[in-house]
Amino acid sequence: MIGVILAGGKSSRFGEDKALYMLNGRPMYEHVAQSLENVQAIDEIVINTNDKLKTSFKNYKVITDDPEYIDHGPLGGLYASAKEYPGQALMVISCDTPYVDSAWLDILSEEAEKTGDTVITTDNDREHPLIGVYQHDTLAELLKAQLETKRLSLKAFFENLDVQYLNIGSYNLNSTTLVNINRKTDIK
Secondary structure, three states: OEEEEEOOOOOOOOOOOHHHOEEOOEEHHHHHHHHHHOOOOOOEEEEEEOHHHOOOOOOOEEEEOOHHHOOOHHHHHHHHHHHHOOOOOEEEEEOOOOOOOHHHHHHHHHHHHHHOOEEEEEOOOOEEEEEEEEOOOOHHHHHHHHHHHOOOOHHHHHHHOOEEEEEHHHHOOOHHHHOOOOOHHHOO
16 A cells, blocks of 8 residues: 655645644654554555645655646546556555654554455544545546546545445544644644
8 A cells, every 4th residue: 555645735724835844843745654554564665746736845755736627626636647657556544644643644544455345534523634544446537537527526426436434433442533724824
């Protein structure tokens, strides 16, 4: 399984590049990388980003967005990663979820391995599609077809896959680890 940190967004609400923002002495993306490093199923960790940030990440392979799908959001990042690793399961985590618990990521990877399906995180209130495992024999092709429709939401993409939704609350884990930082006021 490949750990993919999505770090190519514009961070417009945040005011600067979230992935590189120093949080407790380390860039935000490194907090996510640390959680992924603790997941037994992960063979490699990569960063998906845009051309502007491609030289900003140390110690990790960087995959830039496909030139055909620049500024296509998480779907574009997923496509570039799936194209780079055909047939591999991708544990996808956005760079702005620095508190994500590796115990939860272990549960996601175990469920994905058991079912062979894409596995997405939920809590009682909402889905967290950027904390999940994406897998399908033809994942890159499915993503490309979705990008061609111009329907760029992950929810629309899920119409093409078998998706399992796992509620973090059912596993007695705290959903505060799922906090997505969109603004500096979201930092705890």
